[in-house]
Amino acid sequence: MQLVCPAGNLPALQAAVDAGANAVYAGFRDQTNARAFPGLNFSDDELRAGVRYAHAKGAKVYLALNTYPDSARVRDWYSAVDKAAALGCDAIIAAEMAVLDYAARTHPGLPRHLSVQGSATTAPALKYAFERFGISRAVLPRVLSLQQVERLCERSPVPLEVFAFGSLCIMVEGRCQLSSYVTGASPNRHGVCSPAKFVRWDEHADGSRSVRLNEVLIDQFQPQEPAGYPTVCKGRFEVGNEVFHALEEPTSLNTLELLPRLKQAGVAALKIEGRQRGVAYVSSVTRTWRKAIDQLLADKARWQLRPEWQAELSRHAEGHQTTLGPYHRAWH
């Protein structure tokens, strides 16, 4: 079972590899990947150095090319596929059909993983991507319960990777237009959700704060209240005269307690979310998961969820809260 960790930049890549990641995933510094944030991602030289570093320590580098190019821009994504191959990446992670098809035809030896942004939640959808583009792995959207993941592992034509830890997208990845409805900038087309340039914080005389996304009020906070980043899905709104987190609270996914079952189900890889996070996060979260996985591999029968692992992971969670999210039926 592989541990796949986020690398938003070269120091994070090195930290992940040093902390025991089997693979890291990274993106180019443009809109070809779903974390197209300012100051993040890799130049060609940085990626070359990252690949060298990872390979020297036996880790793999996956290149995320997981946004949806429109017709006018599709050649830029093809060029990015060519670059990923030329720089020695071990696989690309892609969602869009033209990108996957181009990669399959032009670089058949470069493995193709279906991105979480590809929204494949069923065996027929995975079969489509397998037959059409020869994918060798798929990352599942964060919508399935543990039982559904187990069944899909039995029926999928390719090994599956699931999200293990990190910020929780509560919508089907690849099928959320909340950011674009408000700002015009979308995860699918632009690789961003709620971009910072549309965010405005206002501090009021009583010490309370409000936060807007392109003028739309996402939330208000009392003077001492912790305030999270304003994505639409984690704001507070009024429904039927009540104000609450109508879609989701600011919380992170943490599946550590499910580790033995995920392993038993045959999950091929566990993904840690967070290319936008720093070295401290990547290092600590990777190290914690590495320990838990190693202990499971060493002695399955005696594996126990350690409180210190959970405490360490909670430190890095959004709002210091974690959830089993969709894996647990009650979340739905």
Next chain:
Amino acid sequence: MKLSLGPLQYFWPRDTTLAFYRDAATWPVDIVYLGETVCSKRRELRTAEWIALAEELAAAGKEVVLSSLSLIEAESELGVIDRLAAHGGFKLEANDLSAVQACRERGTPFVAGPSLNLYNHRALAMLVEDGLVRWVPGVEQGETLVRELRQAFEADGGTMPELEVIAWGRLPLAYSARCFTARALDVAKDQCGFRCIDYPDALPLATREGRPFLRINGIQVLGEEVTDLGPELPALRALGVDILRLYPQAEGLAEVVRHFDHARAGDAAASQLGQRNGYWHGEPGMQVAAG
């Protein structure tokens, strides 16, 4: 230019649904999409009854397309897709790759629905090989993107399939495993009591300063604004749009259909009844007024 009735996004009582489509049989719409696209727990009409309704409307002279779910999680939901694809008498609206695969394996022609994520001419060409006969662009794809896709597709020697755009209704924005209606009513999804049925135009969600913003519709989130591309009719004609999609709503759709039917007969734009669709102009979907 044809008019279509998009699939019913809301959950209405059985008699209301049947009465709506009985009326629709007499409206000047050419195409009717039937079936559940949001939640498989909504069973006021079972699959066999949707198919029976499809046969009735076809007998009344409508082209009928069977619509399918956007998010598929359970084997039973796949079973429904198989039944729809196997019927053979109707096209399928595929809102997920699972349905594309079902159609591809059986040779059933399909319509690519708005949640299928088809963004460029190469993807369109591949889906045409799979059996796509009509494309409904996703909500965030506006005039420029559709035109560029069409030009690139035709430059590659492709014959453009039918093009259908969402001309009227609330835009489907997001889908989740979580049921937001159940959450708002503080009940578990597995014991939801099918409460969506109490909200025939979905459950309004407003910002904390009272600005209407979204609609909660089970596992789906819709935009609050009822978008209207009527004023863009000349541009839609120039773009080669074949079909205008009008989404069902609880009240007043007969008038909306008449309005579009009247407008399509002439050359001019229709007057604006609903709200401007920002996406069509390459802007945020909603009207973002300053301050």
